[in-house]
Amino acid sequence: MKDGRFLTLGIETSCDETAASVVADGRFVMSNVISSQIDIHTAYGGVVPEIASRKHLERINDVIGKAMADAGVSASDIDLIGVTYGPGLVGALLIGVAAAKAMAYACDIPLVGVNHMHGHIAANYLEHNDLEPPFMALIVSGGHTEIVNVPEYNKCEKLGGTRDDAAGEAFDKVARVIGLGYPGGPKIDRAAKEGDAESIAFKRVYLEHGSLDFSFSGLKTQALNYLNQERQAGREINVNNVAASFQEAVVEVIADKAVMAAEKYRQKRIVMAGGVASNSRLRALIEEKAGARDIDVLKPSPVLCTDNGAMIASAAFYAYRAGAEPDLELDAVPGLEF
């Protein structure tokens, strides 16, 4: 406690960001330290798990130290530690979990494990301080594309998800194919602004009528086929047009299904989360479609969309408040479900 506020330290190491943050009362970000490894993994064209694990180890303690220093607090002020224990890369997760447990033990602070995906949703509590469940959540990230009904804090009912590639994965794969490189999402977003989204007719995959599931793997094949066909015809390829057309095919389906889910469950709000939620076209389109049906769309600012410790702290705060048992035998669970 400091100045009467309950302080949670959140720790996140599920993929390639080593992150820690101090959050007051589950809502107010006092510090948010994110040490990204993107520069290192770029040489390999994607995240290399063994290297990610090694880097997390080298950085985690200073990241935690800086999170407390930036917030102007010390370990004795921290009331709760929250750490991502899944889903993610097992070698990466265990660095955060080992550090969190050691700190909890050394400083006598309760520790709760946080589902990374609940963390992504909780990022919205930090951005919108009066947001409370119930709402419809749309999680679109590197590993997930999920529509989730959230009736109360940390309660998630999954209504639909991807059957193959996640949205972010599709962005990354297609970016590689058209030579934009890694990380693909932001690069496609940028290139698409200069392109014509109607220039190439990529198929929209809606699956069975009423389904809230997704399938994006076919888009990569379509993009490859298009490139081959153009190359064989000796035509020059306009990368911006490919980016814009591909992006439109992804975000249109996502926006339609999110709005459909909100209507079906009579939710007045759609809350976005995950790295792809910072896609400018997805944001614009979903606002347009939801707005037409009187549904509000909320989303966190880009820094809270991608992996960070603050969202983990917020989710931990609400889990603890709801009675989650502190656990010093916490294990990493790479395939953790919602």
Add this chain to the structure above:
Amino acid sequence: MLNSCKNMKILGIETTGKYGSASVIDETGRVFSADSSEEMNHLRGMITLIDEALREAGISKDELTHIAASVGPGSFTGIRIGVTTARTISQMLGIPCIAVSTLEAMAKGALDRAISAGALYVVPVINARRHQTYAGVYEAVFTTDPEKQSAVPVMEEKQYMIEDLLEELRTRMDEYKGSVVYFTGDGIDAYGDIIQGAMAEESYVFADEAVRYQNAESVAKIALAKAAAGKTITYNELMPEYMRLAEAEQRLKAGTLSERIRKPVKI
């Protein structure tokens, strides 16, 4: 300058092999240990083991003066759990760290038995798969005072093909006819047959299974000597000893990283 040895309480942790363990050693050399009987349970069980070792020793964590970790070689995952735990406890309690080589700790732990078996060399061998090992060769120095017995490194701790390690050992043993090697570590489980095939029957002994694997007691003992000699470091200096680059790193250096992965398709 030597550090004051008064009231030292050192926590040693070992997570590089199959079974995790934690030990507390005090300035008199008394050791209190907790061992896990569950395989590869390091992440889940480490704090419980530490707590048990402290309770055995009858001290609270605030009385700890140093924390030591077995830093490898061994299981990458295991190494990381131990080193991260040690670094964080060091950071939070504000006490120094001590790095202990896993192979040196294994040699130290095997020393008495090796000497009793009449061995001149102690050879800890860790299985690194596909005929690879992490190993070191130590000479057992016998004195009448058991406290002064020591294991002196005579071959570098590094990655060896098991066949190369045995070849070098045989050359060395030709100089000391009739000398005996004491092998320890899970390398015996993996390469026992190869060792048997390559070494003369009278020339080697395998550590019993009950004492074959890494343990925190040896880590704590080496840590005590290092602490007394002032060989302490900060948590940021406590680094894993993997003895091997990540596979992708090896390939990037060798230029054999898959083209598809390294370079985006150019159009």
